[in-house]
Amino acid sequence: MGIEQHLVIAGRLCSRGLPAEDGGPDGMSGPGHRTAELASSHGLNTTDALTRARWQKRLHEDAEALAALLSARWGEPYHLGLQTTLLRTESEEIPQPWARLSHLAAHAWLWECREHGHWLVLAVADRDPADEIRLLLTATETDPP
Structure with missing residues (x-):
């Protein structure tokens, strides 16, 4: 998925209503928040540290590029x-999604989508070395802690 597609997803996340109930066992959405996985290392959790470092660098670069466009x-x-x-x-x-995001990522970029009353959150989930590295975009109505 290219960066243009990521921008479309960002627009949809900000403009759509957010769920009123839990969105399923993956924790990707729930009351007042929805998360889209934009990119993933797919199977990386079973590979060597050098490959992981390359993916981590790539997804952080992708996040920086997307952050510039969202800005x-x-x-x-x-x-x-x-x-x-x-x-x-x-x-x-x-509150969610902040608790979950704090377990997944070390930092995040936040934009306030005032016209829809949401926050848009961009983060690279790379905190757990046994898990995939993922580029995440979250819309939430819950203010940051």
């Missing part, structure tokens, strides 16, 4: 370090 549409993003959010999940209730 042209919605303005400069907020940058959110998710490490503190991850630590807070141990002692307090962090």
